[in-house]
Amino acid sequence: MIKTAHLLILTLSLALSGVSAPAHANNSRYAAFVVEENTGVVLHSRRSEAERYPASLTKMMTLYMLFEAIETGEIGLHDQIRISANAANATPSRLGLRAGQTISAENAIRALVVKSANDVAVAVGERLGGGESRFGELMTTRASELGLTGTTFRNASGLPNSRQTTTARDMARLAIALHRDYPDYFEYFNEDSFTWNGRTYRNHNTLVGRVRGVDGLKTGYIRASGFNVVVSAERGDHRLITVIMGGPTAAARDAHAEELIEAAFATLEQRQDTRLFATLSSPRINPVRQQDLIARDVAALHLDEPTEMGSADQPPALQVVLADEDAMRAEPLPPATAPATRRAEPSLIHGAWSIQVGAYNTSGAAHDRLAEVAIFSGALDSAQPAARAVDISGDRLWRARFEALTEDEARLACRDLSARNHPCFAVAPGR
Known part of the structure; x- marks a missing residue:
């Protein structure tokens, strides 16, 4: 027990x-x-x-x-x-x-x-x-x-x-x-x-x-x-x-x-294949520090126009997993899908859009988030889940993204997730 x-x-x-x-x-x-x-x-x-x-x-x-x-x-x-x-x-x-x-x-x-x-x-x-x-x-x-x-x-x-x-x-x-x-x-x-x-x-x-x-x-x-x-x-x-x-x-x-x-x-x-373990003695992530990391991740995207979360005019703050993630003991997860080769005119490529549903301190946490929300939008049926590592001001984060979407699919998926209060924003090609 x-x-x-x-x-x-x-x-x-x-x-x-x-x-x-x-x-x-x-x-x-x-x-x-x-x-x-x-x-x-x-x-x-x-x-x-x-x-x-x-x-x-x-x-x-x-x-x-x-x-x-x-x-x-x-x-x-x-x-x-x-x-x-x-x-x-x-x-x-x-x-x-x-x-x-x-x-x-x-x-x-x-x-x-x-x-x-x-x-x-x-x-x-x-x-x-x-x-x-x-x-x-x-x-x-x-x-x-x-x-x-x-x-x-x-x-x-x-x-x-x-x-x-x-x-x-x-x-x-x-x-x-x-x-x-x-x-x-x-x-x-x-x-x-x-x-x-x-x-x-x-x-x-x-x-x-x-x-x-x-x-x-x-x-x-x-x-x-x-x-x-x-x-x-x-x-x-x-x-x-x-x-x-x-x-x-x-x-x-x-x-x-x-x-x-x-x-x-x-x-x-x-989540049958997910096994996450931590202990009472594990140190807690500082929520203020975590929010700061996420804010810098969004800023690092250098977006030229407002991002979307569903039909909102501006995206709300990204939701953060406040967990003992640094002390997790998890089975190794499959590597993220390799980044697609950059091509000219990426905005014209079918499936070049993606959506981001969070940014986390570990790849495992990012994959967990992807598995958790995937069932809530049919627009994600053919999407490719990926945890993308990014270094921001000396800190490594993993962006939880669904890739290989059209622009319409990306915006529809965010509307679906937004309706269930799940943070999400569409990401244009190359970002």
Whole structure:
């Protein structure tokens, strides 16, 4: 199983960046993160380390602590958990248990997963921690040990507390830890209903059983957080963890999560031969330095006229892969296609145009980018992908380009990519 450290293997700017609707991008509470669990490859990341309120995603940690207690023998699946007056008074969502009643640990698991019962969460916290406040401290300590460095818990339920915060990336780490450490209990997340006292409750996570491969995990909502969800999905050899935080509605959140899941699986199918590895200790590329390199690359083109990105009047800043690229350990990639022989009147040569979709510190990163965006424009079907090395002020960059295009094909391809928010500009012959 993947170690927690592998979550930071790589941050890629993939095809997934094009599926985030403007409504999400403009939502100050929005954050998203998609990671392939088995390899640790990050497929999508938007504000993934920004502070957010977990709401009932908190119960994932409560469940982790409960699973751990069961495994160590502190409590048994059939042991009864007593409901205190404090637990019985928890605000909805809840089962409506009265003070003095009990619920088995196994039914508590189901109540937390399916019903997201706050009264049960409080009772579990009191049973395992001797009090919910103390349990919050234990949760935070354990979370830190699991690598959730941006998370603080104050209660077991996720009910509003201004000091209970997390990040989308941390929630993905927690989801992976649940599956990695307690696979025998993970099936509870895949249950679509729970019956208690003759009443059946449907799973709040409506993606379970509806979207192919989805087998958990948890939803959450408080007014301050918006609509959150963490989703696990498995197809073939790939298992995805998708996190959405700050959705405007449950329906919009679920639709966006499904969109990211489908796009991620499609991307993984295109990337079967890509193997990228890095470690937590790898140095980070300085984003300011990287932007400076890209700006000089554009300036070095000496363009005589405005370049195009789709129908825009001016190209936006090139998107930069902010990843541990200098420390990548990758299989050697095929050499770039040799440059075409320069001829007279290059503008009249069929297929002499190209498009550039980025500039990167390594040839491998440039090839990755080419593979990621190639599927989004039919105009690129016959294009030749190439990573072209260029030295600018003593620094070497690799331009990620599709070559052997006509001018019309180049501009059409950029329009297609622009529609999905992928940086692109057409490059005239000889540049």
